[in-house]
Amino acid sequence: MNVLVIGGSGFVGTHLSRYLLHRGHRVTVASRRGQGAVPGVRYVAANAGQNLGLEQAVQEQEAIIYLVGIIRERGGQSFQQAHVDGVRHSLQAAKAAGVRRFVHMSALGARLGTGSRYFETKAQGEELVRSSGLEWTILRPSLIFGPGDDFFGGTLRGLVQAPAPFIPQIGDGHFPFRPIWVGDVAAAFEQSLGLERAIGVSCDLVGPKEYTFRQLLLLVRERLGSHKPLLPIPLALMNLVVPLISPLPFSPITQDQYLMLKAGNTADPAPMRDIFRLEERSLETELPEILASKRLVGS
Template identity: 50%
Template sequence: MTNVLVTGATGFVGRAVVKELLGRGHRVFAGSRGGEAVGGASGLKLDVTDPGSVTRAVGEADPGAVIHLVGIIQEQGDQTFSRVHVDATRHVLAATPRSARYLHMSALGAGEIPGSRYSVTKGEAEALAQRSGLNWTIFRPSLIFGVGDDFFGRVLKNLVSAAPVVPQIGDGRFPFRPVSVEDVAQAFVSALDRPETVGHVYALTGPQEFTFRELLELELAALGKKKPIVPVPLALMNLGVPLMQVLPNPPITRDQYAMLKAGNTAPNDEAREVFRLPMHRLQDRLGQIVQGR
């Protein structure tokens, strides 16, 4: 049994990782700002943007492994990409015992998407982990699906529900390979028992690739809706997206737009084989996701 400290434990992925850890007999410390208990894990107050808070949490957990999951998809106030992705990672790395395993949540396309501060800062955080001297493993998931997810359960759902027609960005051919939250959790926890994964970066993607248009069609079908899908030229989107940012809750942020245009796909062979992932299919889960249950 290993003491495992999980940052961002109350989040969508965090809860799945905690559940998987507990199922395998680990002693889990669920780190979050509020310090709430998650399942059978011990709740621990942890603000990753505060180095003192991180040091105290690590001291209390005495971890043999740290799983760093905290991340944001939209900046709000002082919660910037740089502060939450880069500074927070620096704090966690500095506090992690040198003998401990360190598992890091990054994102597919980290450091590779022009115009996306999300991507840039994810890449910077990866570089910090790789230079840390710790026994690190980095995971780069694609869009993560499951009940409670943000993309399929909110962003895409709102996009296909808000108007009489469904706007499609450009030609809709941007490729995506969504991965289930269960597959992601299994990969993270399995890495703890596989020392050969130290020093490796793994893409986490699902069993099937979809175009953006196909995702819109799947979302419509899951909601039981029939609407025309209307392409919106990129030139028009390039003008419209910046204007949307004046809204309190824009339907799409600049970073989300940049990432959608870039697509989000990669082969899954390595991670699937190393971690023996079941490869759950989006089509089998989407009905539950859009209904929120």
């Protein structure tokens, strides 16, 4: 199948592109710079948020996968552009080119009324997909782990390896998470392209095991060989400090990230298992390679 991956040059897109090629698909990746690192992929320049280059990118495609997502607004990129405008423009381009299959990457926890602009704009994008009239699937991954990821290989590794004599822990650290391996995410997207039962479905993607935020910190600390103690930072203090430092370009955490961490990120894996056949690889298996890898940044 000819598959266009919009926003496919970052962490998830790189892994997904390799997997799609492995499964025999012909892959085009559209990104702002039109560059990438996967041999065999055709890269084209397009900016979905500004509706630039999409008309050309969708030509001769049979399916579109929309991956564009940002966790922090910077460099002229906004949540509205990435999660709402880009989805709208991509759906319009798909309809104009006669492309019926559209698979959208949202996020576990996306809904209105959360106070998180990330979650709320993701929810707005979902609604555009549902009302598009296309053969759509919406996938909502939890935290995604794998070589090059930003959370385990970036945020948590940074907290453990920071020069401070302790590892900061938000509150009591009991917020629940069910992280999922990037290989399972790629498999779910690829299977969505050919599964009739995936059409018209919104599905949470989660891993086989639930952890608290504290357990994740301890797991990363152990793998890195650190013995620094965890220091709980009271939520009352975090509630005061985070809004002040969030707008700063060097802030270690934004208001949106803080709200999402406090909310946790977990769901029942049963509906996912009814639709997809996934390996469900464990975090413990992959963590050594993740912590030895560099972060993959999109373009």
